[in-house]
Amino acid sequence: MNLNNRLRFSRDVEYDLLVPPFGSDYYSMSPKQAKENFEWFISKIPERVEYLSNRIAEDVKIPVSELDLSPDSLKTVWRWFLKTARIEKTPKEQVAEMEMQWGHLGEHWIEREKLTVATQFIVRDIGMYFGETFTKNHSNVTWDYFTKPKNHVNAKKPLLYGFYSKTSNPPFSTPIDPILLIEQRACRIMSKSQREADLLELFVDLEKCMIDV
Numbered sequence: 511m512n513l514n515n516r517l518r519f520s521r522d523v524e525y526d527l528l529v530p531p532f533g534s535d536y537y538s539m540s541p542k543q544a545k546e547n548f549e550w551f552i553s554k555i556p557e558r559v560e561y562l563s564n565r566i567a568e569d570v571k572i573p574v575s576e577l578d579l580s581p582d583s584l585k586t587v588w589r590w591f592l593k594t595a596r597i598e599k600t601p602k603e604q605v606a607e608m609e610m611q612w613g614h615l616g617e618h619w620i621e622r623e624k625l626t627v628a629t630q631f632i633v634r635d636i637g638m639y640f641g642e643t644f645t646k647n648h649s650n651v652t653w654d655y656f657t658k659p660k661n662h663v664n665a666k667k668p669l670l671y672g673f674y675s676k677t678s679n680p681p682f683s684t685p686i687d688p689i690l691l692i693e694q695r696a697c698r699i700m701s702k703s704q705r706e707a708d709l710l711e712l713f714v715d716l717e718k719c720m721i722d723v
Contacts, residue, residue, distance in 0.1 A: 522629075523594055523595075523596055523628040523629060523632070525565070525628045525631060525632060527627075527628065527631045528554060528631070528635075530547060530551075531546065531547060531550055532546070536666040536667050537660070537666075539666050544655065544666035547666070547668075548653075548654075548668055554638075555641075555642060558634075558635045558639075559579075559635075559639050562577075562587075562632075562635045562636065562639055566587060566590045570586065570589075570590055577639075579639070579643045579646045580643070580647070581643060581647065581710060581713050581714075584640065584709045584710045584713055585709070587636060587639060587709060588707075588708055588709035588710070591696070592704055592706065594629075595626075595629045595632065595696060595699055596625075596626045597624065597625055597626065597629070597700060598623065598626050599622065599623055600621050600624050623700045624700075625693070625697065633692055633693050633696050634689050636692055636709075637692050640692060640709065641670050644670060644672075644688075648672065650720070651672035651720070652670070652671050653668055653669070653670060654668075654669060654685065655667060655668055656669075656685075664685065664687050667689075668689075670685060670686050670687075670688055672720055673685065673716060673720055673721060674719055674720075676718070676719055692709070692712070695708045695712060
């Protein structure tokens with residue numbers, strides 16, 4: 511690890527990082543690796559939810575029983591996250607690469623700041639907590655994944671099933687990537703547009719897209 515990376519990590523959030531067995535390049539995973547990764551992801555949900563809940567309870571000094579996978583608990587989770595999350599400047603070489611590839615499309619295509627590594631891992635754990643909040647409160651929502659078409663943006667990712675697209679006519683069933691949706695809201699920190707209600711509002715909005723059973 512070079513000096514710059516050491517400095518970056520030393521300034522980051524102290525958090526227990528759980529590294530995926532095959533990384534996060536889902537496109538390059540074989541179907542076998544995708545299956546193993548999904549099984550690993552599902553097997554880790556209980557311990558990551560427990561770790562996150564204990565960490566939040568300790569930091570905000572509340573009983574861990576309040577982190578009960580209820581929709582209302584999402585307010586506490588996100589309030590803690592906004593106080594804990596950190597951002598850092600994107601390395602110059604990455605900025606230069608983005609400017610070369612996307613600069614002609616405008617400044618908003620250039621990410622000059624980004625979530626720190628630990629913050630990204632926290633986002634994944636919150637994605638697990640968020641997903642379990644759905645599966646606990648709505649029996650028709652489940653975790654699953656798909657491998658084809660392999661060039662689909664969500665292929666091989668752990669997803670939540672039980673939703674439909676409201677914008678299509680007729681509506682059709684579509685899984686959602688809770689980690690991506692939460693990351694998008696986390697990135698509002700960069701524009702200072704984040705709100706404590708963001709996570710709960712996402713839950714409420716997705717409830718409106720649920721498939722009736």
